[in-house]
Amino acid sequence: MRAAPPSSPDVSARMSRQTNRDTSAERAVRQLLHASGYRYRTHYPVPGMRRRKIDIAFTRARLAVLIDGCFWHGCPTHATSPKANAEWWRQKLDRNIERDQETNAQLLSEGWTVLRFWEHESPDAVMRQVAAAVEWEKASRRKRQRKGGGR
Secondary structure, eight states: OOOOOOSSHHHHHHHHTOOSSSOHHHHHHHHHHHHTTOOOEEEEEOTTOTTOEEEEEETTTTEEEEEEOHHHHTOTTTOOOOSTTHHHHHHHHHHHHHHHHHHHHHHHHTTOEEEEEETTSOHHHHHHHHHHHHHHHHHHHHHHHHTTOOO
């Protein structure tokens, strides 16, 4: 898909400032996780998919945390549709959603657990859900190891 020409210089400037990593939502969740003693990898490559990254990866637990922006990933509550270049944007945003589904499927096929959150969700609530999933995976791993079936 070729880039559509910007509808105005203001739009061009605004879009060039958009970040695709280390967003404020990601940083807030990471800070809470780190303060709680959790260690993780950031921008970890999705196995088998070049150019796709996991925002927060717990590699030993095989837990992928992705924090999606409401506009870019089609949040049912906050997504908006641009009026300028509307058809181009619809195709672009629809493709982002398809890409998210492909990434989920790939991670699941590789044995990862996928947790996706919206940027508007409370960082504290996200951190609690992630921590619970990490703890559950740790307990499951210990149980498998006691039975002799560890990874």
